[in-house]
């Protein structure tokens with residue numbers, strides 16, 4: 001074996017040896033991608049088939065804030081809302097937002113969202129984004145943090161810009177426009 005071959009052999013063997021000692025594997029995680037998504041979040045709080053339901057509230061004598069009668073501090077909602085292509089509730093459904101919203105503001109109405117945004121059509125069918133973030137619902141424009149994801153959105157992180165498109169507290173209908181920017185990797189494990 002000449003010196004060149006010996007060098008090559010050492011280069012090949014050393015990392016393998018290192019890997020076996022550490023019980024870990026090293027490989028490229030692939031290219032980072034940036035994806036933009038746009039959809040509408042359709043929530044129905046009232047009627048026969050609400051998509052968001054209150055599952056827990058705090059005792060009245062503990063929380064009594066007239067400025068926040070709808071979802072007082074301490075209210076927990078379970079949500080399964082359709083996500084549509086357009087603002088019209090009858091437009092094509094492209095996914096669902098499923099999870100929890102916790103009314104967590106003592107001084108002003110805000111929710112903490114712990115939600116999965118799962119997509120059911122197009123390139124990201126079967127993939128989902130995880131959101132864990134404060135949602136200041138009374139502000140027309142606001143932001144949510146995207147902290148992870150599944151499928152094509154593994155290791156995703158990013159943000160969603162939210163704009164209330166329509167809200168009617170009499171009918172309990174809320175439509176929110178989402179513009180999402182996520183960084184994620186295209187890799188197969």
Ligand SMILES: *[C@@H]1O[C@H](CO)[C@@H](O)[C@H](O)[C@H]1NC(C)=O
Pocket residue numbers: 060061064066
């Ligand atoms: C809570 O508010 C309601 C009406 O706004 C009032 O009738 C009730 O007495 C209040 N309760 C407490 C504990 O302050």
Ligand SMILES: *[C@@H]1O[C@H](CO)[C@@H](O)[C@H](O)[C@H]1NC(C)=O
Pocket residue numbers: 064065066067106107108
């Ligand atoms: C209700 O909220 C206001 C601010 O919106 C706050 O000043 C007030 O102390 C709150 N009342 C209670 C009983 O928590």
Ligand SMILES: *[C@@H]1O[C@H](CO)[C@@H](O)[C@H](O)[C@H]1NC(C)=O
Pocket residue numbers: 120121122125126
């Ligand atoms: C999305 O994926 C599911 C499961 O693989 C499949 O049944 C469905 O037809 C797909 N929908 C679209 C619109 O591609």
Ligand SMILES: *[C@@H]1O[C@H](CO)[C@@H](O)[C@H](O)[C@H]1NC(C)=O
Pocket residue numbers: 168169170171
């Ligand atoms: C809000 O909903 C109520 C009940 O469905 C309806 O009568 C009213 O016209 C709606 N208001 C707006 C501004 O859409």
